[in-house]
Amino acid sequence: MSKQDGRERLVSAANADDSETPILHVDMDSFFASVSLLDRPEDAHRPVAIGHRSGRSVVSTANYAARRYGVNAAMPMARALQLCPSLLVIEPDFAAYRHYSGIVMNIFREMTPMVEVLGIDEAFLDVSGARRLLGSPSQIGHEIRRRVREQTGLACTVGIAATKFVAKIASGKGKPDGLLVIPKAQTVAFLRPLPIHALWGVGAKTAESLERIALRTVADVADAPERLLVRAVGPATALKLQLLARGQDARRVEPAVAAEKSIGHEVTFEHSIADPRAIRRELLGLSDRVAARLRAADMSAKTVAIKVRFDDFTTLSRSRTLAEPTHVARRIFEEAADLVDALEIAGRPVRLIGVRGEQLQTGTDPRAALWDPDEDWREAESAIDTLRARFGAGAIMSAALLDRAAPAPSVPPHGIVRDHIEPYDH
Structure with a gap:
């Protein structure tokens, strides 16, 4: 679960250039908490955590109101209640999560067969073949958000870009309940100021190796001499990171062809x-x-x-x-x-x-x-x-x-x- 609390949310203007951005990443907003609040609209604006109040329980997920108090996933529930005494703790309901996930994924597949499911609450879509029938990627993204809201009462965020990697970053920046287009021509400019952990595959250990040689932003990685990167993370990872840092990601959306x-x-x-x-x-x-x-x-x-x-x-x-x-x-x-x-x-x-x-x-x-x-x-x-x-x-x-x-x-x-x-x- 992201620690982003929505205060740095970015959304696109109506005239954003989406002419070369066929990849959508759609991510449900604080999915578990939002589903749990559907039957309790009076609590919709309260800070909410999913989990148990018992002794050593931990937070499974938290909504955006709770994140603004510093409440995040895997935090001990006792600590979460210290940070936010008004926190509403709701027991998880996995049957409900699966039910609403099924509705959402069906909506995606109504727009295009090119749907790559990443989990219970997010997916990549390639809308290249849907443009003539359904409109531009932005129009399709807005229609997805409308249908999800209408059929489930839930909100989702859509990131739109030329590649999967950038579309996923865009959806994170657009949360909650937003739509962010990164025009192809602006991809590199969008990526360069981001911290290194924004690069796909950079976990704590890789980040430590990069920071040890003073590489802290995507721009630093993009501009670093190849030999320096290779010494820090090895040749394969160095190549991968520089390609991503320069906005290059050739991976396609891959729908499942059989029961996973x-x-x-x-x-x-x-x-x-x-x-x-x-x-x-x-x-x-x-x-x-x-x-x-x-x-x-x-x-x-x-x-x-x-x-x-x-x-x-x-x-x-x-x-x-x-x-x-x-x-x-x-x-x-x-x-x-x-x-x-x-x-x-x-x-x-x-x-x-x-x-x-x-x-x-x-x-x-x-x-x-x-x-x-x-x-x-x-x-x-x-x-x-x-x-x-x-x-x-x-x-x-x-x-x-x-x-x-x-x-x-x-x-x-x-x-x-x-x-x-x-x-x-x-």
């Missing part, structure tokens, strides 16, 4: 653990299992998701859509670890942890992608697959897993592993 599934593993510990190193080892082992099954099925995951359950049975789930789909364990682990780190759970005993690959694609060819940052790891893991097929699943493992007191890495000694291959529910 997810592949996941989770472990329930016999005794809860709080040691960050132990948690990371479990994430690595789970990521390895997920990746191995993806490769065996000739599939790649576009989204990495994690689940963490604490001693009090509070459960948090987070996901991240990748710039390119992957079946590489190292990439899945790094994304999963970054998601867990963002929860700031240090010191809290963890009862269960899980890793899942979602939005699966069949037969993904990494050579067709904009970049392939995991080429070396992919080759190594393919070799590991061959060894495991010949000598057994426990024949080879990451060195980081060797301090587990287990006869085989696939089943942690202190927990129960569950496997998942299930329909991906939007």
